[in-house]
Amino acid sequence: MSTVTNDDFKSYLTPFNIVTGLIIIAGLIVTVIRFTGGLGAVTNLDDNYPWGIWISFDLLCGVALAAGGYTTAAACYVFGFKKYHSAVRPAVLTAFLGYALVVMALHYDVGRPWRLPYPIFVQQGTTSLLFEVGLCVFLYLTVLFLEFLPTLFEWKGWRKLRDALVKMTLVLVIFGVVLSTLHQSSLGALYTIAPSKLHPLWYSAYLPVFFFVSSIAAGLSMVIFEGSLSHKYLHRMMDSEYNRNHDDVVLGFAKGCSWVLFGYFALKMIGLTYDNNWSYLASGFGAWFLVEMLCFVALPAFLYAVGARDKNFALIKWTAILTVLGIVVNRFNVSLVAFNYHLPSEDKYFPAMMEIIISVFIVTVGVVVFRFVSTRMPVFFEHPEYKGQH
Amino acid sequence: MEFNSMHEFFMHTKTMTYLLMGGILVGAILWWQFLMGEKKPIDNPHRTGEGHDNGHGH
Amino acid sequence: MKRRSFLGLMGAAGAGLAVPATARAAAKDFRGYHDTPGVLFDGTRCIGCRKCELACNQVNNLPEPEVPFDNLEILNTRRRTDSTTFTVVNKFDTPGGPVYRKNQCNHCLEPACASSCFVSAFQKQPDSAVDYDETVCVGCRYCMIACPFEIPTYEYHKAFTPRVMKCTLCGPQMRSGELRLPGCVQVCPMEAMIYGPRNELLTLARRRFAAFPGRYVESIYGEHEMGGTSWLYISGTPFSQVGLREDLGTKSAPELTAGALAAVPVVVGVWPVLLGGIYAINKRKEKIAAQEQQQAVSAALAKAKAEAKENLDASLAKAEESANRRVDNEVKKAVKEALAKKEEELKAAEASATDEEEGK
Ligand code: SF4
Ligand code: SF4
Numbered sequence: 054m055s056t057v058t059n060d061d062f063k064s065y066l067t068p069f070n071i072v073t074g075l076i077i078i079a080g081l082i083v084t085v086i087r088f089t090g091g092l093g094a095v096t097n098l099d100d101n102y103p104w105g106i107w108i109s110f111d112l113l114c115g116v117a118l119a120a121g122g123y124t125t126a127a128a129c130y131v132f133g134f135k136k137y138h139s140a141v142r143p144a145v146l147t148a149f150l151g152y153a154l155v156v157m158a159l160h161y162d163v164g165r166p167w168r169l170p171y172p173i174f175v176q177q178g179t180t181s182l183l184f185e186v187g188l189c190v191f192l193y194l195t196v197l198f199l200e201f202l203p204t205l206f207e208w209k210g211w212r213k214l215r216d217a218l219v220k221m222t223l224v225l226v227i228f229g230v231v232l233s234t235l236h237q238s239s240l241g242a243l244y245t246i247a248p249s250k251l252h253p254l255w256y257s258a259y260l261p262v263f264f265f266v267s268s269i270a271a272g273l274s275m276v277i278f279e280g281s282l283s284h285k286y287l288h289r290m291m292d293s294e295y296n297r298n299h300d301d302v303v304l305g306f307a308k309g310c311s312w313v314l315f316g317y318f319a320l321k322m323i324g325l326t327y328d329n330n331w332s333y334l335a336s337g338f339g340a341w342f343l344v345e346m347l348c349f350v351a352l353p354a355f356l357y358a359v360g361a362r363d364k365n366f367a368l369i370k371w372t373a374i375l376t377v378l379g380i381v382v383n384r385f386n387v388s389l390v391a392f393n394y395h396l397p398s399e400d401k402y403f404p405a406m407m408e409i410i411i412s413v414f415i416v417t418v419g420v421v422v423f424r425f426v427s428t429r430m431p432v433f434f435e436h437p438e439y440k441g442q443h
Numbered sequence: 444m445e446f447n448s449m450h451e452f453f454m455h456t457k458t459m460t461y462l463l464m465g466g467i468l469v470g471a472i473l474w475w476q477f478l479m480g481e482k483k484p485i486d487n488p489h490r491t492g493e494g495h496d497n498g499h500g501h
Numbered sequence: 502m503k504r505r506s507f508l509g510l511m512g513a514a515g516a517g518l519a520v521p522a523t524a525r526a527a528a529k530d531f532r533g534y535h536d537t538p539g540v541l542f543d544g545t546r547c548i549g550c551r552k553c554e555l556a557c558n559q560v561n562n563l564p565e566p567e568v569p570f571d572n573l574e575i576l577n578t579r580r581r582t583d584s585t586t587f588t589v590v591n592k593f594d595t596p597g598g599p600v601y602r603k604n605q606c607n608h609c610l611e612p613a614c615a616s617s618c619f620v621s622a623f624q625k626q627p628d629s630a631v632d633y634d635e636t637v638c639v640g641c642r643y644c645m646i647a648c649p650f651e652i653p654t655y656e657y658h659k660a661f662t663p664r665v666m667k668c669t670l671c672g673p674q675m676r677s678g679e680l681r682l683p684g685c686v687q688v689c690p691m692e693a694m695i696y697g698p699r700n701e702l703l704t705l706a707r708r709r710f711a712a713f714p715g716r717y718v719e720s721i722y723g724e725h726e727m728g729g730t731s732w733l734y735i736s737g738t739p740f741s742q743v744g745l746r747e748d749l750g751t752k753s754a755p756e757l758t759a760g761a762l763a764a765v766p767v768v769v770g771v772w773p774v775l776l777g778g779i780y781a782i783n784k785r786k787e788k789i790a791a792q793e794q795q796q797a798v799s800a801a802l803a804k805a806k807a808e809a810k811e812n813l814d815a816s817l818a819k820a821e822e823s824a825n826r827r828v829d830n831e832v833k834k835a836v837k838e839a840l841a842k843k844e845e846e847l848k849a850a851e852a853s854a855t856d857e858e859e860g861k
Binding site: 447449451457460468 | 534615621753754759766777
């Protein structure tokens, strides 16, 4: 008897589970410190840097990388790329989880998290772009939840509810695109209020446009990237329909992403010209700006194009990673590196260990939940009873 | 109405605009259904709503 | 009359000035706070004694600092406001010797903190103070990102009731009658600060420029910076040398975000129309494609049917023919057989007849 339990126990001790377990324990400990000792106990935030990596990574990058939900849904249902249909569910699930985690991270970051509903329900600061972001994230999370529910209902076998929701798909998708456009761009627009704090190479009145366009590239790349990950680790959950279309999706998204990155690059050049900031390129910040533009925007645009033309799936996969990295670099540049560029270097912020632990913890929670859901519910496969009914 | 500052002015206009936006989104859905729901129950792939199969509109 | 309470003793008559001239604020010309009270700081008078820091600390009941206020050594390090210090005096070494400048919230005419706060916790009051309402503050700290003067600070060490902290222009104390002037203004031994209607402070500053030629940099910091501030500075050295950024521009926070905010309703108006249209076009294309396919299919079917019918007819005809032929053959065969039989019978009859004849 005891041997059986031992074996059972041992089978859970996979490297994946051990690492996840350790991260989650560490995260829980820091959580306790954060909520009993205040922000000062776990972060390096100060009066010059009120926003640290919880905003840079968890909010700005989190939202941008969860853009796969609205891009894929729009491509499939609005623009009529029906062959992307099998990619919609994983993308929507990732987006839903992504946004849920963003909201979770915000509970750590704001001083009084229990007041997070205040801007919507108590007193509305409508002149604030953060109000815009908050309202849209709240509504979009609801939309994503409704888009995800059919998956849950199919799993549970609640047909009536599921059918009612599926009928609303188009409305939800268009709503999702509107809300995403708004808050993706508003995240960039947050910084338009502080031209004196953000380096001119990154500050632009076009910041909202930059953030929106780059979020499309981020979303598409994340779908490609996650697709290849899931393929490796969750292959057994995929039906032939998913597998048959997977290559199509990857090629189509690679092409689309290359095109979007081209547009993004062009827009950034327009921004430079519009504010006459070319002369800054000769400085240290200028060099870093060029690295961002050339290595993380122009290069992936080119590599995607080559990958799509040659049907080189390995190249596309690596380019997706490069693009995702590029978006992360961009968001960090805007919110940390080029922010407070006028301050002496000793006043600069660097994240504390415990801040990083919380960020890693939150990503880990996301991965675990994704695994839980996608190994049970009809995400990568069509539920046999509802075949072709979307 | 009097506004002491641009901030007060924007606070007012943005609040009104947000309310209007909510109205527009709801209105868009209703209008779409009205527009796409023809009276004759012919084969119509656009129809999204339920229960409007006949007597739609008035 | 002491100069620091310039023009008509604001404290006593606070109520008179507490009403901003809203009547003059025409629809798009927002000058409501241009003649409400402000403070003029004259950098040529400040001696860096830190008395204002002490007064601020006392009137706001802030905790005692680690370094006492009579320690002037600390002036050698550059300091900023923090959650227990609403104002600091910094020393700046300039070619003409040390210069001191006091720093605190400037109580902007178009406060970036108010514009950025998503619960509208900051309000510019009729007495010019930019007030903060801690009962709604979520603690997002976007106000700290937004303030161009790096003023708001946060109580990072508090777990349950962290607040944004900044100078209040002693608004609460003055409204309750506790103070007649802001604490720092009242205590300054050099009368480096003057409290009075902003319009008149601007006039006074210009009068000083005229009265002491060469003593001042002849511009008033805060007159236009970020849309103008209630707190104004004049100085003998360029402002950038005393820690006042001259690259802030004159655009106020609401103007800076106006473009992005204006785009929001446009997206809501345009996107559904555009996306709905694209959807409808695609559906229509799909429908037409489906119809065409159907037509093609039915045409093909009709053709196939016709061909099949022809085939059938042909084969039917053939079958009839062959059937006919078979009948003919049968008949012929039958006739033949019948004839043959008859012949045999005849033969047989003949043969028996001859036998009978032979047997007799
Ligand atoms: S100086 Fe900063 S904190 Fe003070 S009113 Fe202006 S924006 Fe607000
Ligand atoms: S920290 Fe408080 S006062 Fe500042 S913007 Fe956020 S909610 Fe408003």
